[in-house]
Structures are given as C-alpha cells and as structure tokens.
Amino acid sequence: MLRRILFLGFLAMLLLAMVAGAWAAAPDPTGAATLKADPGKAVDYVWVLVCGFLVMFMQAGFACVESGFCRAKNVTNLMTKNLLDFVVGSLAFWAVGFGIIMGTDWGGLIGSSKFFLAGDSYDVETYLSFFWQLVFAATAATIVSGAVAERLKFKAYLVYSAVICLFIYPVYAHWVWGSGWLSKLPFGLGHLDFAGSGVVHAVGGFVGLAGAIVLGPRYGKFGKDGKPRAIPGHSISLAALGTFILWFGWFGFNPGSTFSAHQLRISVIAVNTTMCAASASLTALLLVLGKTGKYDLGMALNGALAGLVAVTAPCAWISSWAAVVIGIVAGFLVVGGVYFLEALKIDDPVGAVSVHGFNGVWGLLAVGIFADGTYGNYATKAPFVEGLLFGGAGAGQFMAQLIGAVVVIAWAFGCGLILFKVLDAVLGVRVDPHEELQGLDIVEHGTPGYPEFYITRS
Amino acid sequence: MLRRILFLGFLAMLLLAMVAGAWAAAPDPTGAATLKADPGKAVDYVWVLVCGFLVMFMQAGFACVESGFCRAKNVTNLMTKNLLDFVVGSLAFWAVGFGIIMGTDWGGLIGSSKFFLAGDSYDVETYLSFFWQLVFAATAATIVSGAVAERLKFKAYLVYSAVICLFIYPVYAHWVWGSGWLSKLPFGLGHLDFAGSGVVHAVGGFVGLAGAIVLGPRYGKFGKDGKPRAIPGHSISLAALGTFILWFGWFGFNPGSTFSAHQLRISVIAVNTTMCAASASLTALLLVLGKTGKYDLGMALNGALAGLVAVTAPCAWISSWAAVVIGIVAGFLVVGGVYFLEALKIDDPVGAVSVHGFNGVWGLLAVGIFADGTYGNYATKAPFVEGLLFGGAGAGQFMAQLIGAVVVIAWAFGCGLILFKVLDAVLGVRVDPHEELQGLDIVEHGTPGYPEFYITRS
Amino acid sequence: MLRRILFLGFLAMLLLAMVAGAWAAAPDPTGAATLKADPGKAVDYVWVLVCGFLVMFMQAGFACVESGFCRAKNVTNLMTKNLLDFVVGSLAFWAVGFGIIMGTDWGGLIGSSKFFLAGDSYDVETYLSFFWQLVFAATAATIVSGAVAERLKFKAYLVYSAVICLFIYPVYAHWVWGSGWLSKLPFGLGHLDFAGSGVVHAVGGFVGLAGAIVLGPRYGKFGKDGKPRAIPGHSISLAALGTFILWFGWFGFNPGSTFSAHQLRISVIAVNTTMCAASASLTALLLVLGKTGKYDLGMALNGALAGLVAVTAPCAWISSWAAVVIGIVAGFLVVGGVYFLEALKIDDPVGAVSVHGFNGVWGLLAVGIFADGTYGNYATKAPFVEGLLFGGAGAGQFMAQLIGAVVVIAWAFGCGLILFKVLDAVLGVRVDPHEELQGLDIVEHGTPGYPEFYITRS
Amino acid sequence: MKEIRAIVRLEKVRDILDALEDSGHPGVSVERIEGHGRQTGLVEQFRGREFKVDLLPKARLNIVCADEEVDKLVNTIVDNAKTGAIGDGKIFVYPVENALRIRTGEVGQEAI
Amino acid sequence: MKEIRAIVRLEKVRDILDALEDSGHPGVSVERIEGHGRQTGLVEQFRGREFKVDLLPKARLNIVCADEEVDKLVNTIVDNAKTGAIGDGKIFVYPVENALRIRTGEVGQEAI
Amino acid sequence: MKEIRAIVRLEKVRDILDALEDSGHPGVSVERIEGHGRQTGLVEQFRGREFKVDLLPKARLNIVCADEEVDKLVNTIVDNAKTGAIGDGKIFVYPVENALRIRTGEVGQEAI
Ligand SMILES: Nc1ncnc2c1ncn2[C@@H]1O[C@H](COP(=O)(O)OP(=O)(O)O)[C@@H](O)[C@H]1O
Numbered sequence A, B, C: 001m002l003r004r005i006l007f008l009g010f011l012a013m014l015l016l017a018m019v020a021g022a023w024a025a026a027p028d029p030t031g032a033a034t035l036k037a038d039p040g041k042a043v044d045y046v047w048v049l050v051c052g053f054l055v056m057f058m059q060a061g062f063a064c065v066e067s068g069f070c071r072a073k074n075v076t077n078l079m080t081k082n083l084l085d086f087v088v089g090s091l092a093f094w095a096v097g098f099g100i101i102m103g104t105d106w107g108g109l110i111g112s113s114k115f116f117l118a119g120d121s122y123d124v125e126t127y128l129s130f131f132w133q134l135v136f137a138a139t140a141a142t143i144v145s146g147a148v149a150e151r152l153k154f155k156a157y158l159v160y161s162a163v164i165c166l167f168i169y170p171v172y173a174h175w176v177w178g179s180g181w182l183s184k185l186p187f188g189l190g191h192l193d194f195a196g197s198g199v200v201h202a203v204g205g206f207v208g209l210a211g212a213i214v215l216g217p218r219y220g221k222f223g224k225d226g227k228p229r230a231i232p233g234h235s236i237s238l239a240a241l242g243t244f245i246l247w248f249g250w251f252g253f254n255p256g257s258t259f260s261a262h263q264l265r266i267s268v269i270a271v272n273t274t275m276c277a278a279s280a281s282l283t284a285l286l287l288v289l290g291k292t293g294k295y296d297l298g299m300a301l302n303g304a305l306a307g308l309v310a311v312t313a314p315c316a317w318i319s320s321w322a323a324v325v326i327g328i329v330a331g332f333l334v335v336g337g338v339y340f341l342e343a344l345k346i347d348d349p350v351g352a353v354s355v356h357g358f359n360g361v362w363g364l365l366a367v368g369i370f371a372d373g374t375y376g377n378y379a380t381k382a383p384f385v386e387g388l389l390f391g392g393a394g395a396g397q398f399m400a401q402l403i404g405a406v407v408v409i410a411w412a413f414g415c416g417l418i419l420f421k422v423l424d425a426v427l428g429v430r431v432d433p434h435e436e437l438q439g440l441d442i443v444e445h446g447t448p449g450y451p452e453f454y455i456t457r458s
Numbered sequence D, E, F: 001m002k003e004i005r006a007i008v009r010l011e012k013v014r015d016i017l018d019a020l021e022d023s024g025h026p027g028v029s030v031e032r033i034e035g036h037g038r039q040t041g042l043v044e045q046f047r048g049r050e051f052k053v054d055l056l057p058k059a060r061l062n063i064v065c066a067d068e069e070v071d072k073l074v075n076t077i078v079d080n081a082k083t084g085a086i087g088d089g090k091i092f093v094y095p096v097e098n099a100l101r102i103r104t105g106e107v108g109q110e111a112i
C-alpha cells in the first residue's frame, strides 16, 4: 500500500514538474547576466555554496551522533532514517516546501510559487536560494529522528519526513525568513533569527518532543518503579566523531547565513560559534562532574551541540564574551533539560529536545538580550539589532523574540502532535514490543548493523 | 623483488624529476603575474581548490563504503588499498599521467609534456590544473578496489594503481578533456562529459568489472547450486558514513568542474547533484521494498551513489526536473545491475560496477537526451549543448555521447582485462583460498582490523 | 577541588571579559569599512575561514587516529580528551593565549594586549586572525594527547590543555609569527616556518615527548626482558578514517596559511602537500615491508602524516620534486623514530613524537635546504626565501632554521617537562595501575566506549 | 554438586537474573552463544539479496550449585524464561566434581 | 544423555552444520572461543612491530544427544572438520544428567 | 579424564597462560564470559545518568587433562590468578568421558 502511494506520489510530482518545466521562460539560468550585474557575486556564490555543502555534511554528523548514542540493534534503522529524511525531504522540499518559504507571499502566512523549481525558477539566484534552504530544511527534519529513535516505524518516518519538509518547516520559515508576519512584528526589528535557532532547531526539537510523547518511552527506559534507567549508546567513538562533524558543519550553518561574503562579519560569527560551543560543553561537563564525580563525555558532546544551537540565532549580533555567557546558560539548559524530560517520563534517546528544542528557544531569547547594536539584519547598516543589555530598543526586540519563541513552540509542538497522532491512527507509529526488543534493523530492514560482531542484545 | 622494483622505480622517477627540474624556467610560480592579468583568479582559485579538497576527501568516503560493505577480516586490506592507491597514484600521475592528459596533444591520442611537473610546469595555473586532475584520477583508481575486494593480492593492487594513473585513465581523459579525438567528434559539440560520468566513473567501473571477472567470485559467493549468496558487510554505520562523505565530496566534484567561480551555474549544478541522488536513492529503496518487503539500506546507499554518478556528466546542462528523472533511471539501473551481475556469476562485493560503470554510461547518454540548450561547454555562451528532447542538434549530440560511451566501455574494459591478465601471469592476482578464508588482513598486512573484538570469521 | 577551581577560573575569566568588553570602542566590528578599504577582502575572508574550518576539522581526525590506535577500553577517555582540549584550549586561548601571540610585542618575547578579544579587538580583522590562530593552537594541543594516551589522568589533561594554549604555544608562536625575536634572527630572512612544522607540530610533539617520559610506558609495553611489545589499536578503520580526515584538513592548514587568496601560490602549496604525504607514506610502507615482509597500514598512515608535517614549513617555498624528496626523508624519519623511541623505552602509543616532533624539526631544516628562491615570506615579492641548494643566501637561511629548530625543541620539551613534573607533584599524572588495566573509560568517565560488544580487555 | 546450563532468549536474561537474585543470589556466568533447535532461523538481507540465518543469538547461564538447589533454581529460570513461543531455550544439568574459590582457596561446597 | 563439544576451525562451521542437518538435525549451540593445542599461533604486527598471538580463534559446537547418537554425530563432525593440518581441533564428550525444554516443560530424552 | 574450568580476571589470562606453558603446556580454550559471584558489579554512567552493571567481564579457561594432572594445573592457575581481592574467580572440575583429535583420529588420553 504505502509503497504504491509513495511511488505514485513520486511519479505525480515528476509529471507536474515536467509540465511546469515546459513553460520555463528562464530569467538567468547560466548566471551570465547576474554576474554582469554584480561581479562580486562570484565570491558570494562560492561562499554560500561551500557553506551549504558544510551544512549538508551535518547530515553525516547527525547520523553518527544518533547511531552512536543508540543501541547496535537499531543502527541500520537510524542510518536509513538519516539518509531517507534527506532523500524524501529533498524531493518534498523541491516539489512544494521551497515555494512555501520563498514563493510570492500570501497574507504574511505562506508562499505560493516556485514549486518544483519550475518556470521562472530556472535561475541561478533561485537555485542558490533553494540549495541553501534545502539543507536547512533537511537539518530540521533530521533532528527529529533522534528523539523518536529505536521505536518509530520506518514507514511512519518516511511520511513524517515528507510532511515536515512539505509543510511544517516551510510555513514557519516563511513567517520568519520569507517576509511573513513574524518578521514584521511591530517590536524591535521584528522577530529575528539569524541562522535558525528557532526556524531550524526549535522546530526540529519540538516536533521531536511531540513524537517522543506520542510514542512513549522505549521498553526498559523506566524501571518498574518508574525510575529512569540509562540505555547506553553502542559506540562512543561514532557519537564523538558525529559531534565533531556537526561542529565543523556549523561553520557553514552560521557564518554562511550572511548569504554573502561581503559581510566580513563572517569572521566574528565563526568565532562566536566556537566560543559558545566551548563554554557550553565545559559547563555541561562540570555540572555532571559535580553530580557524579565523573567526566561525562556524552553530556559534554550534548553540551557542545547545545552551545552551537543557542548561538545560532544571535551569532551575528554579539561579540565573543556574550557568546561565552550564552554558552554557559546553554550548558545548564541542556543538562537540566535532560533530567527534566526524564522526570516527566519522556524518553528522548539522544537528547535532541534538550539540545535543539530548549536551546533553540534560548537562542531566540538571547538575541533579545545580548544583541549589541553594531549590526543590522543581514546588513552592516542601520537599523541595528539591540537587545535588553544594549540601549532602549532592547525591550521591544526582546518582546519580538519572546513572541517568536512562543509561536515556534506552539507551531512545532502542535503540528508534531497532530502529525504523529494521525500517523498513529492510520499506520501505527510504534513497532511491536517484540520487534522493539529484537531491534528494528532486522525487522524493518533485514540488515543487522554489525553482523559479524558478538553483541549482547537485550 | 617487487619491493626492490618499486623502490628503484620510485628513485628513478625522482632523479628524472630533479634533472627535469633543473631546466626549470618557471613562467609564473608565484602567481603574481597571473593575478595581475586577471584579478578574478583569486576567487577561481579558491573555488577550484576547495572543490578539489572535497574531491580528495572522497577517498575517505570510498574507504569507508568499501570497508563497511566487506567483512571485518579484510578491513585493514581495504583501508591499505584505499590509502595506497592515492599514494601510488599521486606519484604515478605526477610522473607521467598528468602529462598524458594535459601535455601537448599528439595526434588527438595522447599528451606528451609536463611530466614530473618539471620545467615550464612550475606555474600556478599548471599546478592548479594538476591538483584538480590528480584528485579525479585518484577517484577513478579507488573505484576499482571495491569491485576486486576481499581476494586481490596487495602487490597486484599496487601495480594496478600505478598503471591506471599512469596510463589507462590519462589516455581516455586526454581524449575527452585534453582536446583529444573524442572531444572533436563531428556530432553535436563533440563528446561531452561535464564532470566525468564517463572519464572517471565508467573508467573505474569497467576496469573494476574486468578485475572482478579475472579474479572470479569470492569463496562462498555462489552456493554449490550456483545460486548467489549474500555476504553481508561488517559495518553498516561505516558504509553509511562513507556514503555521506561521498555525497559531500561530490559537491566538489560536480560544481567544481566549472573550473571557475565566474559561472554562477554552480548553484544549478549543486541542486541537480542533490536531486538526482535523492531520486535515485528513493527509487532503489522502493524497488527492493517491492521485492523483499524490507527497507534495504545497502541498496539505498548504492542508489544515492548511482544518482550522483549518473548526474555527473549532465549536471551542468539540465534543470532540476531532468535531474530527478535521470535519478529514477539510475535507481532502476543500479538495482538491475546488481542482480544482473550476480546472474552472470560476477562478484562485485560493493556494487562498484553497477554504481560507477553502468550509471557512468547512463550519465553520458543522459547528456544527449536531457541537455536543454541553455549552457555551453564550460561556457555561458553559445554554442549550447542540446539533447534529444531539446531542439534539432539533439540527435547529433546523442550520437556523440553514444560513441563516447562505447569507447569508454571498450577502452576501460579492454585495458582492465589485459592488465589483470598480465598481472595474473606475472604475480598472480588472487590470494590462496586458505588466505582468503582467513582474511587478507593477517596474511598480507599482519594487522587485524579489530583485534580486541570478538568476531565470527567464516 | 579541581572542579571548583575550574569553575571559578571560568567565571573569573568571564567577568574580566565583560568588564573589558564594556570599554569596547570597536574599530570595525561589521567589516563595512574594511571591505570598503579593500574589496578584495571578501575572497580572502572566504579563503581563510574555509581553510580554518578545515583545520578545526582536523580535531576529528586526531580523535579518530588516536582512538583507533589505542585500545577499546580507553576510547571514551581519548575522545573526551580530544573534545576537551579544544574546548578548554579555546577558552584559554581566548582569554590569554591570543594576546600573547598577536598582542603588542614586548621586547620580542611576548605579546601583551587583545586579551579576551576585548576592547579594540571587536573587529573583523582581529576576529579573523583569532579564529585562525585558535585552530592552530588547538592542533598543537591535541597532538599531545596521543603521546600520553592510555595512562594520563583526565584532570591533569585538563590543566595541561589550558597551559599549552595559555602559554607554551603562544609564546613560541609569538617568537616566530608575532614578530618576536626568532623572526628577526640576522640570518637569511630570519627563522621561517610557513604553516607551522615547528610552531604547531614540533611544539606538540616535544611537549608530548616530555609527557611520555614523565608518565613512563604503559603497563605491558615492555616485557620483563625489556623488549618492546606491540599493543595493537582497537580499530584500524577508525585510524584510517582519521588519517584521511587529517589529510583533508591539512589542505586548510598549509594553503590557508597564505592568509590571502590573492597569492595564487596556494595551488602550488596544495600540490606540494599532497606529493610529500604520498612519498612519505610509500617510503614508510616499503621500509616496513623490507623489515617484516608485510604491508603495514599503521606505519603507512603514520608515514602520510609525517610527510604532511614535514612539508608544512617549506610548502610555499618549494616545487613538487622537492616535496617528494622531503617526503622520502620523512618516511625514513618516522619509521626510524618509532623504533628509536622504543629502543629508549619511551612509549608513544600513536607515534605522535615521531610524526609531529621529529618531522616538525625536519620540516624547519628542509626550508633551509630546499627553498628555491621564487617566493617571499608570505609575499610574492623579494626578498625571496633561499635554501642551501639554491644560491648564496642559503647558508644563512639554514642557520636561521637550525637555531629555530634547537629553540623549539628546548622550549617545548623544557616547558613540557616542567609542566608534567609540576602536575605530577600536585595532582599526580598517572592513573593507578589497577585503573590502567581496567581502562580509563570506566574509571574516569563511567562510560565504556562500546558497551554492547564483546571485547577481550586485558 | 551440579551445574545448570540454561540456554535462553537474550532479552530474558535481565528478568532471570533479577529472579535469581531473589532465590538465593547464586553465582552465575553468562555467555553469548548462537544456536538452533526447533527454531529455524530468520531471513536477513544485504544490498537486495536475502539469505537465511539459521543460528540465532542466545544467552547461556551457567550456575554451579549444591544438588539440592537444582530444582528450585531450574524452576526459577523456567518461570522467567518462558514465553511459550518456539525459541524459549533449554536447560541442561551436568555433574561437577569439585569447586575452588581462587581468592580464599576454599574447596567443595564452600566454594560455590 | 551426553554432550559432544567439538572445537573446530571457524571456516568449517558452515559445512559441519550442513552435514549435521542431514544426520538428524540435532539442536546445536555454537560459541566463539580462542585456544591453542599443538597449533602454536601466528605472528601479527602493528605499526612496524611484530608480535606473537598464541591463541587462535576457533568455534565450539555443543550438542546434547542420546547416548546412542554420539558415535554417528562425532563421525559426521570429524568428516567435515578435518583438513589434516595442525589446528583441526578436538572433540570431547561429557555426561549430562538431565535436560528440560523451557517452552513445554518436557524433561529428559524428550527435551533434547 | 577431567576438565578444569577456571573463571579468572581478564587481565590475569596472559600470566596464567605463561605459567601453564611452563607446567606442560596443555591445550587450552579461552572464552569471554560475564558473571557475578561475591563481586557485586560497578557503576557506569551515560549522558549524566548512572546505572549499575552487575555482570562483570571475566575469562574462562578450559583444560581437558588426565586425572592425575588436575592438581598440578589447578595449583598453577590459582597461583597466577590470585590477587586476594573479591572477584578473583573460581575453578570447577568436571568429568569428561572421551576425547578425540580430529586431525589424526586418536581417541582418549592420546587426544588430549
Ligand atoms: N540438543 C541440543 N544441544 C545443544 N544445544 C541445544 C540443543 N537443543 C537446543 N539447543 C539450544 O537451545 C536453543 C533453543 O532451542 P529451541 O529448539 O529453539 O527451543 P524450543 O525447542 O523450546 O523452541 C537453541 O538455539 C540452541 O542454542
């Protein structure tokens, strides 16, 4: 059934695209005119594309972190999810999603053109924008797989991947980045999110939270007494490698979000990104050290990612000391978040909600606090972005950030809840208890992750 | 023996290079004059080098995919092959190969200068070109190690690595990219291969096919009844990570092949690359799902790579819907190819022939079908490249592509067959059956891949 | 105790930074003025940042190589060290280290401003320079973790990480790169080290040597008869992947060290980097082949890294044949170095001293021998750098290189010895024998690297 | 003295050990084995090709105990290992001639 | 009841299992062990340094069977495990006192 | 014929094997097991959450030998396995009915 639907959908999409393509009256598909108009575009394209490649590479990072933090019996499943969300997400985003973000605005709510990159979209600028938005959308999509790991049916995940890239992510992204209503809030400069603490990470994190809640905890996560139990990941080296890859990729994510190499502020963004990750990671390490007396690598890795998420929104509007402070708070938040969710009996196997959800929101607020008034919104000119600690406009900006934060939580969590509930009713979202015990690799994919190694599966 | 020959050859090469270097009358070794002549070169150099770095990183991707898809007892062997083909290939390509591609043309057949990068070659433009061609040659070389995995003697592989980078690859590359005869075919714009579906991938794939045939299947690949048996790879996470790395590296491979940042079409190429990989991967996944009812990650990974290979030739001459269509065909081809080779009792442990060989050829043909006439050959000006579906010149272009496809198969498969047959006569290409059972790691390298893990070797 | 100190130190740093930040009279935090003054800066920033990202990614490479070459029971420990040296190092370097390198020179010995990137440092140029210097400092820091692997207490490592980035590295880097006394030696053009064979690698290598000596060999490294025993690493695939990542990252390290995309010589640097690594790797492979008759991957990997280290200083002043020759020597040095240290009963688990220490020094000397007089010091104009083989200035330059080599050994080894001795007196540097046997993962971190796999721990 | 060797499902080990803790907490050794009995294996696949795996992973628990403890312990194991489906496993009982605790040198009953 | 424990080359397991399938398809447990007997190990190397590994990987097959089946099964194993070279392995036979099938509760002969 | 099975600390295996080499170099099989006796496990943690692991990794050495060799071998093992701390392990001795060397077909004493 699902197969047939998928396949037909896939073909239908194509037909539409070809039809649409037939009208194509391409404005500048070779880029010659664009370059002539602005020779500086060459370096901008190089910058944006290279940064986009780095963001795409974050898919590898997520795949490694999530697999490493889960059990060997679900590795194939996690890898397949991490590949297929990019695959299905790309097709969905191409067909519809991009048009919703960047198409002609319709009432501040939704974009409504550029579907299938057809017609006028055959243009170097549009393709560049598409590529950039695509790798961002795919990042949001892939975050969720961590929160729902080790128990979500694969076919439900396929549908989920399409829906987030078709609709959930693009709509919210349109509000903030597609000149939608949030960007026009009458406070400060409107809601601001430089590289997507909210648009990408909080969306991913809160959809993930909804998924984790609908699914319920993994078998064995909470003891008969209700106490949370640790379920250690199968490969710390894989998780650590994944975190390094993510950190590396984030240098595309944040500095690349200038969408121009002519804003030399990119050096400041790179430094802020590093400093915030560092201080968050150290804070998380020290907090767990205080609690258990051991140097907990898992939490230090989560901490680094938390810092990266938190600095994503403010990275272009602050200087290094603020990045360090934001990181310290991020470290507290991620550690606290992990324990807090466990206390609520919510099972988030890799810490995705704490890292991306809570810290995504923190990043939005941090803009309203720490933005220091030296930099505009993707511009070096006034009006400058100011937070609470700097000048009079701060209160307004903080208000805009707060509203955006509330909206992103409501939108992502709400859509996520509806999506997973509907999926549950239609397909069932959770694998059989017996299959969960055996591991999803064999049941869903037929392929164990490490067939030659002796593994204690439990 | 071999050692001594290798060492002497190595020293001889050097002496030659130093002598040659003595004549050096370097045109522009610092690049100051080149920059003065065209200040835009700075961004071109950045673009080409960064893309070249990404292509070099594909070596890591191949190493991971091949190791992950093979058994633990041959991991050290595969890693050594993947390192040494780059190492030996670089030296061979430096000594001779580059001169054959890019040296002064001799009858449309072969280049004949710039050996050892000596004399006039001490020039920033030449070095740039060398670096780019080198990482491409090394990619062709490394493809083969997958097809001949788990049974080829290491010393035969060392010789093979030198020969493909000295001769097999450079000669064909000269025909297409070094203003050789294929580029001058009197059909369409001559045979075209934007980033090397044919030059790199089909060459690697068909040399690999020859190797796989000469070697014969691995012990146990076909049952006593002649039925193919699965030999699962030892680490799905390694294979998946490798595929992500390759996908990432392909963003250097394809967009970088403009060899200029001033062709803003690079954004279109990046998008096409992504879309084709995505649709091929999904197609492969769905095809196997239809057959076995499971979501097969191995084939989805092969599918993504197949799409990347297929789009490599046409990527600069099409728009996104064509990339999606090319990907669907690639998905069918890779799945069909894997079953087809097994039916012929040819054992290609990682699917290299289906991915790189068959889809490389498909990519060449796709140029002749889908090229949409908006873009020239590495130029934004006319004459534009047109395929069958677009305008009158299409039939000619398709013919040029067909000829190139036939030639690449004949050349690569022919040379490969001769090479491996000669190697077999001289050194023996296949390890002892007993050694094959034990695994090549201990026999050839003395170093098991995972000495501390309990592994069921069979 | 340590925790509290760490935490307080951390907070104190921050307060200082905030206070300092308050004075901030930022010269050009947006970069608008800088760009206006020189529009070519856009491409330089792209180049330097992308190269810097690649250098940062080398952290992943080191993590993988070191973990792969050590035993499974210490994987979590090695990964934590590799993460935390970057984390703690970044904070330390931000607070103090950068100011020591690049701050106002004080008697040729030390820099003395720009601490915490405060005040005037809020400037795109300063941040760019900081980012670049930071990833270099972190590389020096992370080299040491290999030499002291599997037996150093984690808290001692934390302190070490801070000290090397606060003081040991910055002071020496100031002497060479911060217009300190070594750069002004009255021989040749003063001591030269293009990308840091000495500043980064030899510093890391010799501090590592000091650490390895103070710690003594791992339990079981030398038999009761005093003969060295092999302690094989747990994952050859991880070590190989790490080496590929390092090689990839080195393309940022060396070509990026022009700190400008307007020196087209970057293509030459990229080629030299590749050729030297290739010839060193092949030489190391052949040497061990001659000794044991097997193709030793571990040594070939070490060899590639040795070549990369050796070419780091001379890469911009030589042509390709010299790179190949330097690589051959590097191959001999790394193999000889490994056996030599074992003969001295020094235990360097991953070969860090031979790779980074000995070859770092060789790289410095190679400048004085092979520099061919076509390129200036980070400039395309005269005065040109000339080595012994080229023209009259060679002897002077060689002398300058020799002095620098002696100084770096003395400084790094001396500081390292004092640091580890003091740490030993205060905290104890070595874990209990019982803990060493059990592995550091559980004792120090509570988290085994591969909890589900059957591992023969010994 | 006897040795009980119980071959059970991997996912039941935790429960069995917990139950044993309540019935006297005997010393136990656990091994990871593969086997087949009535249960005939499962189908896996790799890159599109299916294959049958006829050895399935199991755990084996070994307990050396006094003769009179055998029944109680066997019952405890059975109660906690049983699902009723094929593949539940088997228990075998073997004679043991002697036991020794390395730390103290105690032998026989004392050492168990 | 007896238990046959055959220590064999890893690469022979497949053939032995196939042959056993033809001689009555008894239940089997397979374990991965390391050992040495006459076979003295091999030389490995790591980063240029050689070392001797004296324990080599082997598989052990355990089969509990009725007394009268022992000879037939042992012969089947020997026929399929033998290469004639050092390292072929050994077979040991042990007494078993009882057996129980967890799923059904059957004991003794019935349970094998 | 008897079989000695010694459960020992992993880190002691090397020493025991070396000592056995001096006392007649008997054939040995080594397995990796997990177990608990008096030793009660240790605390690990993962992403900030602690948990108790009650099965600890051990090695088991199996030696089939002639009846009269048992004491000597057991003593050798005890001498080299002992640390005096909890977790040193145990040795069990079992009857063996027969042995066969696959390569030659020798049976009984000859085959050990
Ligand atoms: N005769 C036997 N000898 C040794 N091990 C056996 C024997 N019979 C079964 N086993 C082991 O017991 C496990 C479970 O047996 P199985 O037949 O699947 O149980 P059941 O008959 O209760 O369904 C097998 O995987 C195998 O390891």
Ligand SMILES: Nc1ncnc2c1ncn2[C@@H]1O[C@H](COP(=O)(O)OP(=O)(O)O)[C@@H](O)[C@H]1O
Pocket (backbone or CB within 6 Å): E007, E033, E034, E035, E036, E037, E038, E039, E056, E058, E085, E086, E087, E088, E089, E090, F026, F027, F028, F029, F030, F062, F063, F064, F065, F101, F102, F103, F104, F112
């Ligand atoms: N006395 C013994 N006790 C326990 N295991 C033994 C004994 N002798 C041999 N083995 C096991 O049998 C395996 C094969 O023995 P080996 O002596 O190499 O065979 P062969 O004598 O036929 O060449 C060894 O690796 C070891 O695991």
Ligand SMILES: Nc1ncnc2c1ncn2[C@@H]1O[C@H](COP(=O)(O)OP(=O)(O)O)[C@@H](O)[C@H]1O
Pocket (backbone or CB within 6 Å): D026, D027, D028, D029, D030, D062, D063, D064, D065, D101, D102, D103, D104, D112, F007, F034, F035, F036, F037, F038, F039, F056, F058, F085, F086, F087, F088, F089, F090
């Ligand atoms: N009764 C038993 N049956 C089977 N194995 C046992 C038994 N008692 C102990 N063991 C094994 O011996 C190991 C060491 O036992 P332990 O009690 O820790 O030694 P000790 O009592 O000398 O401190 C355990 O990990 C377990 O594997």
